[in-house]
Amino acid sequence: MTQTRKVALVTGAGSGIGRAVAVTLLKNGYDTVLAGRRFDALQATAQLAGTEGGTALAVKTDVGDPAAVDAVFEQLKQRFGRLDVLFNNAGSGAPPVPLEELTYAQWKGVVDANLTGAFLCTQGAFRMMKAQDPRGGRIINNGSISAHAPRPNSAPYTSTKHAITGLTKSCALDGRKYDIAVGQIDIGNALTDLAAKMTKGVPQAHGAIAVEPVMDVQHVANAVLHMASLPLEANVLFMTVMATKMPFVGRG
Numbered sequence: 001m002t003q004t005r006k007v008a009l010v011t012g013a014g015s016g017i018g019r020a021v022a023v024t025l026l027k028n029g030y031d032t033v034l035a036g037r038r039f040d041a042l043q044a045t046a047q048l049a050g051t052e053g054g055t056a057l058a059v060k061t062d063v064g065d066p067a068a069v070d071a072v073f074e075q076l077k078q079r080f081g082r083l084d085v086l087f088n089n090a091g092s093g094a095p096p097v098p099l100e101e102l103t104y105a106q107w108k109g110v111v112d113a114n115l116t117g118a119f120l121c122t123q124g125a126f127r128m129m130k131a132q133d134p135r136g137g138r139i140i141n142n143g144s145i146s147a148h149a150p151r152p153n154s155a156p157y158t159s160t161k162h163a164i165t166g167l168t169k170s171c172a173l174d175g176r177k178y179d180i181a182v183g184q185i186d187i188g189n190a191l192t193d194l195a196a197k198m199t200k201g202v203p204q205a206h207g208a209i210a211v212e213p214v215m216d217v218q219h220v221a222n223a224v225l226h227m228a229s230l231p232l233e234a235n236v237l238f239m240t241v242m243a244t245k246m247p248f249v250g251r252g
Contacts, residue, residue, distance in 0.1 A: 012090030014041030016192035063117030114160035136179025145188035188242030
């Protein structure tokens with residue numbers, strides 16, 4: 001079977017990091033399935049990539065819903081026949097309120113989007129990658145700096161991102177026999193609409209509000225492209241891409 005173009009699936013492709021990665025993959029020749037909650041935003045992402053490069057397929061979906069994830073993979077298989085790269089990026093956070101004020105619904109919403117969604121998409125990718133010819137593929141999880149250290153009032157988000165690290169390690173092990181490489185990119189202070197508040201000041205661990213340095217989100221997209229482009233004999237298991245001067249290393 002002759003393969004001429006690689007196929008990628010990007011979740012949360014309608015904005016932010018997901019959009020930047022999807023556009024970069026498309027411009028570099030990847031046929032790319034854009035998955036997300038808002039179909040109009042997914043179409044806008046496809047338009048940003050232009051007409052040259054890979055083919056975009058926008059699919060409205062909720063990654064926390066098993067039936068919706070199954071539908072994404074069915075459309076992917078019908079349209080492109082295989083999957084080479086999955087970028088598990090979709091996610092959300094709860095309001096930054098004290099832990100004791102969080103509702104169960106807020107907790108569950110973050111777990112469904114960030115952890116269950118990544119699991120369901122990884123499961124779908126495993127099933128497809130182990131059965132296709134040529135066999136195998138690559139899965140890249142968006143872990144976040146929060147996979148290492150929390151921000152104040154972020155228990156749901158931080159908990160799921162620590163869990164993503166466990167998912168990455170387990171799946172990297174389980175994927176070996178199927179030629180599936182699994183890695184994780186931990187991102188800190190990439191400038192997106194969601195992170196714009198950092199340029200105005202965000203709460204710090206000692207209670208103060210401080211402006212934090214940010215970086216161009218394109219650096220993240222380029223890093224994911226590098227991870228995706230490696231041959232399956234090589235894997236970036238963990239990569240941290242962060243604004244150089246952000247308060248992460250050391251004590252601030």
